[in-house]
Amino acid sequence: MHHLNERHNIVAGPGIYPRLALVGTGLLAGLASSSPWLPAIIGFMAVGLILRAGVRPSSLAMRLTAPLFMGLTALLASLFLIDGAPALHLHFGWINMVGSEEGLAKGSLVFARVFNGAALVLLLSMTTPVTELLAVARRMRISPLFLELLSLVYRYIFVLAEEATSVMSAQKIRLGYHGFVSGLGSFGVLSGMVFVRSYDRAERVATAMKARGLM
Amino acid sequence: MHIAEGILPAPWAAACFVASAPFVYAGLRRVRTVSQEVPSFKALVGLMGAAVFVISVMPIPVPTVGTCSHPAGTGMAAILVGPLVSVLLSTIALVIQTIFLAHGGITTLGANILSMGVIGSFAGYAAFRGLRAVNAPFWLAAFAAGMASDWATYTGTSFIMAVGLHGDGSLWGLFGAILLAFVPTQLPLGILEGVITAGMAGYVLKNRPDILQQLRVIPPALAKAASGMAGVAGALALILALPSPVAAGEKSWEGVDAAVVGKIAEQHGRPPVETVFNSISGDALLFAFALGGAVGGFILGYLWRGFFQHDSTTSPLNENLEPGKSHASPQRTT
Numbered sequence: 001m002h003h004l005n006e007r008h009n010i011v012a013g014p015g016i017y018p019r020l021a022l023v024g025t026g027l028l029a030g031l032a033s034s035s036p037w038l039p040a041i042i043g044f045m046a047v048g049l050i051l052r053a054g055v056r057p058s059s060l061a062m063r064l065t066a067p068l069f070m071g072l073t074a075l076l077a078s079l080f081l082i083d084g085a086p087a088l089h090l091h092f093g094w095i096n097m098v099g100s101e102e103g104l105a106k107g108s109l110v111f112a113r114v115f116n117g118a119a120l121v122l123l124l125s126m127t128t129p130v131t132e133l134l135a136v137a138r139r140m141r142i143s144p145l146f147l148e149l150l151s152l153v154y155r156y157i158f159v160l161a162e163e164a165t166s167v168m169s170a171q172k173i174r175l176g177y178h179g180f181v182s183g184l185g186s187f188g189v190l191s192g193m194v195f196v197r198s199y200d201r202a203e204r205v206a207t208a209m210k211a212r213g214l215m
Numbered sequence: 216m217h218i219a220e221g222i223l224p225a226p227w228a229a230a231c232f233v234a235s236a237p238f239v240y241a242g243l244r245r246v247r248t249v250s251q252e253v254p255s256f257k258a259l260v261g262l263m264g265a266a267v268f269v270i271s272v273m274p275i276p277v278p279t280v281g282t283c284s285h286p287a288g289t290g291m292a293a294i295l296v297g298p299l300v301s302v303l304l305s306t307i308a309l310v311i312q313t314i315f316l317a318h319g320g321i322t323t324l325g326a327n328i329l330s331m332g333v334i335g336s337f338a339g340y341a342a343f344r345g346l347r348a349v350n351a352p353f354w355l356a357a358f359a360a361g362m363a364s365d366w367a368t369y370t371g372t373s374f375i376m377a378v379g380l381h382g383d384g385s386l387w388g389l390f391g392a393i394l395l396a397f398v399p400t401q402l403p404l405g406i407l408e409g410v411i412t413a414g415m416a417g418y419v420l421k422n423r424p425d426i427l428q429q430l431r432v433i434p435p436a437l438a439k440a441a442s443g444m445a446g447v448a449g450a451l452a453l454i455l456a457l458p459s460p461v462a463a464g465e466k467s468w469e470g471v472d473a474a475v476v477g478k479i480a481e482q483h484g485r486p487p488v489e490t491v492f493n494s495i496s497g498d499a500l501l502f503a504f505a506l507g508g509a510v511g512g513f514i515l516g517y518l519w520r521g522f523f524q525h526d527s528t529t530s531p532l533n534e535n536l537e538p539g540k541s542h543a544s545p546q547r548t549t
Contacts, residue, residue: 117220152261188414198266206255
């Protein structure tokens with residue numbers, strides 16, 4: 001994962017609380033707005049700040065793809081499924097699709113809100129170390145057990161991802177994933193191996209935590 | 216595919232938070248309770264959450280749409296740690312995905328927990344336990360769990376989105392339309408997730424069944440063996456309880472000698488005659504057979520080498536192979 005948030009940059013400078021206030025206000029304003037323009041403008045401002053902080057555009061685009069795809073699905077569903085005055089006619093052979101003005105208005109609002117939310121969340125995560133976020137969450141009286149598990153999961157995602165990648169490379173060298181069916185079989189074995197390794201590692205982690213008086 | 220930020224209206228998003236919160240709380244309680252008895256359980260849940268997260272973000276190809284997608288992983292988690300802890304793990308995974316990958320949203324977190332965590336976990340767990348209860352094979356139950364959790368998650372997602380988006384239109388019409396939109400990717404992806412879950416479970420069962428026993432996914436081997444022994448004992452008891460054919464009548468169950476060999480011999484003019492040594496019968500005869508077998512076996516075993524093994528010291532083949540060397544074994548000479 002891109003650890004840009006650990007660098008010093010203009011967004012990270014003011015501290016975590018102004019950043020949280022900025023993101024929270026932006027989210028609420030986007031959700032409260034009945035026009036798509038306000039969330040869209042806030043979203044573009046957030047994207048500008050992220051890029052200004054030094055994040056590569058390709059990295060940002062990759063992370064925005066999934067939510068924007070979801071937003072686009074919602075936009076198209078609203079456009080063609082909500083009744084109202086016709087705004088758009090599409091003909092694909094024998095298929096005749098009519099988009100309504102009401103659907104377009106609602107769909108574009110949803111799409112703008114999706115963009116706004118995704119950009120603001122990325123602004124927060126890409127400019128804030130995870131430890132700071134966890135400290136704030138603890139001060140907000142979120143369950144310590146939940147935060148402990150969250151930090152454990154977050155910590156070991158990278159370790160296990162590295163192991164999964166090396167197992168996958170070893171499988172490929174041994175002719176794994178050479179076809180669709182073989183790929184499924186290899187993936188099943190990979191999942192099993194990752195699980196077994198995580199289990200064994202959990203026992204070692206528990207022993208280490210016990211030795212340090214953390215349990 | 217999680218519900219992104221801003222898709223749901225605020226009241227409905229809040230209602231989803233309220234609906235999913237008790238399940239997350241119950242998951243936390245379960246972890247806390249088990250951790251008091253088994254202190255390493257927290258580490259196990261954390262590592263397992265990371266494993267399920269890593270597996271769930273690995274891309275798998277979906278042939279119908281020519282793209283890659285990723286499994287949900289809730290079926291896997293539900294099998295391994297139960298549905299309540301699986302809800303908690305899904306919540307943690309969703310928080311990480313929302314904050315660091317912008318998958319899902321902060322306001323739609325409750326809706327995503329409800330669809331992926333609660334509905335997915337319980338559907339997968341019910342499919343697994345239901346099939347195991349009727350003695351379905353382990354791999355089949357795991358396959359059904361993976362598939363059911365995936366399909367249930369997307370059905371739940373479609374319904375939650377339809378409630379949030381239908382406005383004045385038909386709720387069920389929009390629900391059907393969204394569900395239909397998911398079909399090209401999710402129908403095959405559910406089957407693939409089932410195959411992967413079965414592959415993973417099969418791998419662990421084959422190589423580390425102790426883990427599945429400790430997590431109580433499968434009953435302990437001892438219990439299994441005991442149940443097998445109980446089955447055998449029951450079968451024996453049943454056989455012994457049946458009325459003895461000997462007791463029913465001397466002629467009712469003839470031996471193969473009398474029934475087949477004797478009849479054929481009679482047909483060909485050579486009827487059986489009384490044996491010369493017919494002085495003992497019954498238990499004494501059986502004892503004589505057993506004693507004869509034991510003595511014969513002892514003699515045969517003691518003299519086995521002498522009867523059947525070739526003496527290598529005199530073999531011309533060995534002499535040809537290693538001329539000038541003695542092949543006599545010290546053990547053999549003594």
